[in-house]
Amino acid sequence: MLVLNGPNLGRLGRRQPEIYGSTTHDGLAELCVGWGRELGLDVEVRQTNHEGVMVDWLNAAADDATPVVLNAAAWTHYSYAVYDACAQLEAPLVEVHISDPTQRPEVFRHSSVVTPHAAHVVAGRGVDGYRQALVLLTSRPEAGDV
Ligand code: DQA
Numbered sequence: 001m002l003v004l005n006g007p008n009l010g011r012l013g014r015r016q017p018e019i020y021g022s023t024t025h026d027g028l029a030e031l032c033v034g035w036g037r038e039l040g041l042d043v044e045v046r047q048t049n050h051e052g053v054m055v056d057w058l059n060a061a062a063d064d065a066t067p068v069v070l071n072a073a074a075w076t077h078y079s080y081a082v083y084d085a086c087a088q089l090e091a092p093l094v095e096v097h098i099s100d101p102t103q104r105p106e107v108f109r110h111s112s113v114v115t116p117h118a119a120h121v122v123a124g125r126g127v128d129g130y131r132q133a134l135v136l137l138t139s140r141p142e143a144g145d146v
Helices: 025-039 051-064 073-077 080-087 128-138
Strands: 002-005 044-047 068-071 093-097 120-123
Touching: 002 025, 002 051, 002 128, 025 044, 025 128, 051 068, 051 080, 068 128, 093 128, 120 128
Parallel strands: 002 044, 002 068, 068 093, 093 120
Antiparallel strands: none
16 A cells, blocks of 8 residues: 655655654654554555656556555645546545644645545644554545545
């Protein structure tokens, strides 16, 4: 299964730690692989700042029916390319955010193009939210149970 992280998440640990915490992206990737191992899942973690790369990864996940944990970061709030790519996924999709965008002051963060396609949304739980998302994928959540 794939954990896909969008723009600016490569700077985790250095990026606004008061919001996103002190875990680096490498640290997050190690944690996800370890949590996956405990759950019997083969987890691969990727990050990109390039929207077309993310769409390619999501299209490949659709072709292979691969479950996805997605933190689309800022694309969450405006990318119809990410919306369309998520719509094609066959296996369950869990949306993750380290912060809770719906509770943040910027109004643009209050909507998500990913949520309509997500079986679950985990937000505001820090990096532990990724563990929760992996657990949810293990239990094969049904679409719409957000
Ligand atoms: C984020 C929240 C988004 O609003 C923001 O653009 C991000 C990170 C999060 O993980 O809390 O880049 O997805």
